[in-house]
Amino acid sequence: MPKRSLNQQLDQAVQALLSRPDSLLPAAEAELAPLLSVAADLRDLPRKEFREQLKSDLQRSSSMATQPKPQAVSYIREGFHTITPYLIVPGAAEFLDFLKAAFGAKERLRIPRPGTELVMHAEVDLGGYIIELADSNEQFPPRPAELHLYVSDADATFARAVAAGATSMFEPVDQPYGDREGYVKDKFGNQWYIATPISWTPPAGGPPAVQPVLHPRGADQLMEFLKDAFDAEILGDVPRSPEGAVLHVTMRIGDNTLEIGDAHGQFQPVPCALHLYVPDCDALYQRALGAGATSIEPPNDKPYGDREAGVKDASGFTWYITTHLRDMALPLPIRRLDFFTIRTANLERARRFYVDTLQFPVLDENKGEYFRIAVAGVPVCVDYDANVAGQQGNQIGVVVSHLGFTREALRGRGIQFTEGQRAEETWVAIKDPDGHEIIFIQEK
Amino acid sequence: MKAAKHEADDERLLVEAAQRDASRFAELYERNFERVYAFVVRRVRNRAEAEDLTSDVFHRALANLPRFEWRGVPFAAWLYRMAANAIADRLQQAGREAGLPSDADDIEDPVALRQLEERATLFHLVNELPPDQQRVVNMRFVEQKSIREIAQALRRSEGAVKQLQFRALENLRARMRRAHA
Numbered sequence: 074m075p076k077r078s079l080n081q082q083l084d085q086a087v088q089a090l091l092s093r094p095d096s097l098l099p100a101a102e103a104e105l106a107p108l109l110s111v112a113a114d115l116r117d118l119p120r121k122e123f124r125e126q127l128k129s130d131l132q133r134s135s136s137m138a139t140q141p142k143p144q145a146v147s148y149i150r151e152g153f154h155t156i157t158p159y160l161i162v163p164g165a166a167e168f169l170d171f172l173k174a175a176f177g178a179k180e181r182l183r184i185p186r187p188g189t190e191l192v193m194h195a196e197v198d199l200g201g202y203i204i205e206l207a208d209s210n211e212q213f214p215p216r217p218a219e220l221h222l223y224v225s226d227a228d229a230t231f232a233r234a235v236a237a238g239a240t241s242m243f244e245p246v247d248q249p250y251g252d253r254e255g256y257v258k259d260k261f262g263n264q265w266y267i268a269t270p271i272s273w274t275p276p277a278g279g280p281p282a283v284q285p286v287l288h289p290r291g292a293d294q295l296m297e298f299l300k301d302a303f304d305a306e307i308l309g310d311v312p313r314s315p316e317g318a319v320l321h322v323t324m325r326i327g328d329n330t331l332e333i334g335d336a337h338g339q340f341q342p343v344p345c346a347l348h349l350y351v352p353d354c355d356a357l358y359q360r361a362l363g364a365g366a367t368s369i370e371p372p373n374d375k376p377y378g379d380r381e382a383g384v385k386d387a388s389g390f391t392w393y394i395t396t397h398l399r400d401m402a403l404p405l406p407i408r409r410l411d412f413f414t415i416r417t418a419n420l421e422r423a424r425r426f427y428v429d430t431l432q433f434p435v436l437d438e439n440k441g442e443y444f445r446i447a448v449a450g451v452p453v454c455v456d457y458d459a460n461v462a463g464q465q466g467n468q469i470g471v472v473v474s475h476l477g478f479t480r481e482a483l484r485g486r487g488i489q490f491t492e493g494q495r496a497e498e499t500w501v502a503i504k505d506p507d508g509h510e511i512i513f514i515q516e517k
Numbered sequence: 518m519k520a521a522k523h524e525a526d527d528e529r530l531l532v533e534a535a536q537r538d539a540s541r542f543a544e545l546y547e548r549n550f551e552r553v554y555a556f557v558v559r560r561v562r563n564r565a566e567a568e569d570l571t572s573d574v575f576h577r578a579l580a581n582l583p584r585f586e587w588r589g590v591p592f593a594a595w596l597y598r599m600a601a602n603a604i605a606d607r608l609q610q611a612g613r614e615a616g617l618p619s620d621a622d623d624i625e626d627p628v629a630l631r632q633l634e635e636r637a638t639l640f641h642l643v644n645e646l647p648p649d650q651q652r653v654v655n656m657r658f659v660e661q662k663s664i665r666e667i668a669q670a671l672r673r674s675e676g677a678v679k680q681l682q683f684r685a686l687e688n689l690r691a692r693m694r695r696a697h698a
Binding site for chain 1: 539540542543546547550551554555558559564567568571572575576579598599602605609635636639640643644654655657658659661663664676679680682683686687689690693
C-alpha cells in the first residue's frame with residue numbers, strides 16, 4: 074500500500090479534530106503532532122467579521138461617549154412651539170391634578186425643588202401644545218395667565234373643568250365670531266376660554282389647542298412692541314370699538330399665535346409670563362430692549378441645554394427669550410444617598426470584620442440577610458450573596474485625618490494592609506474577607 | 518525584562534490616552550481582542566456565546582475605563598477579570614451552577630496565562646498569513662467547510678487545498694516559535 078502523503082495524513086487528522094471537537098489529539102506521525110496542536114487551537118479561531126463588527130460598534134459607542142455629534146438641533150425644544158405660556162402658581166402639584174382632571178392634560182415632566190415636594194418646573198401637553206408651570210415663591214411671585222383652548226366639545230370640557238373645581242364665568246354659548254365658547258376661572262388665578270369652532274373652518278391641523286390671551290391697557294403699544302421685537306404679524310382684521318379700542322386681534326410669532334384685546338370690564342390685565350423659542354436669543358434680547366422692554370436677566374446658558382434671557386415689556390408681560398442649544402438628559406431628583414450594597418458570601422465573617430474589628434456602628438440588620446453600617450455617615454449595606462466568591466470586589470474610599478494613626482490602629486487590630494501614594498494623596502488599603510477593599514486616604 | 522517594561526509603559530500610555538479620549542479605545546481593543554476571545558471561548562459552549570460575551574466584556578471595559586486605575590497589572594488582567602465576571606453572570610442568569618473550573622484561579626495561574634497568551638498570539642498570526650492560506654484556515658476552522666467545499670469555492674483542486682492547509686499550519690507553527698522565542 075503506498076504511503077499517504079503528509080498532506081493527506083494531516084487533513085485526515087484535522088477532519089477527525091473537527092468532527093469530534095472534544096476529543097484528544099488524534100494519533101499521527103511525530104512530525105505532524107506540532108501542526109495538529111496548532112490545528113486544535115484554531116478550532117476556537119474568532120470570526121474575522123465578528124472582530125470587525127465589534128470594533129466598529131465600539132468605535133460608535135466611544136465616539137458617542139466623547140463627542141456628541143453636532144447633529145442639527147432645532148432651536149425649539151422638542152414638543153414645543155414658539156410661544157408657550159409659563160404659569161407660576163401657588164400649589165403647582167394640585168394645579169397639575171386640576172389640569173389633568175379638567176382638560177385631560179398629560180404630564181410630560183415634573184422636577185421637584187430639591188428636598189421638597191414643591192414643583193420647580195413641570196410641563197403638560199394639552200392637545201399637542203405645552204403649558205409650563207412652577208410653584209410660586211418669594212423670588213417668583215404668582216403669574217397666572219388667560220388661555221384660550223380649542224377643544225372638540227366645548228360643553229363637555231366646560232363641564233369637566235367645573236367638576237374639577239373651576240368657577241363658571243359664563244356657560245358655553247354660540248358666539249357671533251363662530252365659536253361655541255364658555256369661560257371659567259380656576260382657583261389658582263388662571264382664566265380659561267373653552268371653545269369649539271362651529272361656523273368657520275379651522276386651518277389644516279386644527280385650531281391651536283392653547284393660545285395665550287393678553288388684555289393690556291394699550292393694545293396698540295403691545296402690538297407695536299411685538300412687531301419690533303419678535304417680528305410678530307397681525308392675522309386678519311383688527312376690529313375696534315367706536316372709541317378705537319382693539320376688540321380682538323390674533324398675532325403670529327414663529328409657528329403659533331396669541332390673542333390681544335384692550336383691557337375692558339371684567340377683562341383686566343393679567344401680566345403673565347410667556348416662553349418664546351427663537352433662533353438667536355442674544356439678538357432678540359437686544360431687539361426687545363431696543364423696542365422698549367426692560368431686562369430681567371441677560372442671555373445665559375441654562376443647565377437644561379437652553380440659552381435664555383428675560384425681559385418685561387411696557388405692558389407688564391414677561392418674555393423668556395430662549396434658544397435651545399442641545400438636548401440634555403434630565404437630572405435625577407436625588408435628595409440623599411440612602412445606602413449602597415456590598416456583597417458577602419459569609420455574613421457572620423463580614424460582620425465580625427466590619428462591626429467587631431473595625432467598629433463601624435450598626436444602623437440595622439436582618440440576621441442571615443444583611444446588616445447596615447455607617448461609614449463616615451454613609452449607610453453601607455453588607456448583603457449576603459452565596460455567589461459572590463470570585464467576583465471583583467468593590468472599593469470604599471474614606472478620607473482619614475491621620476494616616477500614621479490609621480496604620481497603627483490597623484496594626485493593633487492585626488489587619489494587614491498595603492500602602493502607596495498618588496499625586497495628591499497617600500493611602501493605606503485593607504481587604505475585607507470577601508475581597509472588598511477599604512482605602513484610607515490622607516489628602517496632602 | 519526591559520522589553521516587558523517598555524511594553525507595560527506603552528500600554529499605560531495607551532490606557533491613559535483612552536481614558537482622556539474614548540476614541541483611542543480602538544488601540545486597546547486591537548491589542549486585546551484575541552486575548553479576551555481566547556479566554557472566553559474555552560469557557561462557553563459555542564461560538565455565539567463566545568461572541569456575545571466578548572462583546573459584553575469590551576463594552577463593559579469601555580464604559581468602566583474612566584474608573585480603571587493603573588497599578589502595574591497588565592490591562593489584559595483587568596479584562597480577564599471582567600470576562601470571568603461576565604461568564605459568572607451569564608451562568609447565574611441561565612440558572613446553571615458554576616461547574617466550570619474557578620475562573621478567578623485561572624487568572625492567577627501563570628501556566629494557564631501563558632497558554633492563553635499563546636492562543637491569542639496564534640489567532641493574531643492568522644491575519645499575517647498569505648491571503649490564500651488565510652482563506653483556507655478561515656473556511657476550514659471557522660466555517661468548518663470540507664476540503665471539497667473549499668476547493669469548489671476557491672476553484673482549486675482538493676490536493677492544492679490540502680497543500681495550502683498544510684503550509685498554513687506549518688507557517689503558523691514557525692511564527693509561533695519565533696513569537697515566543
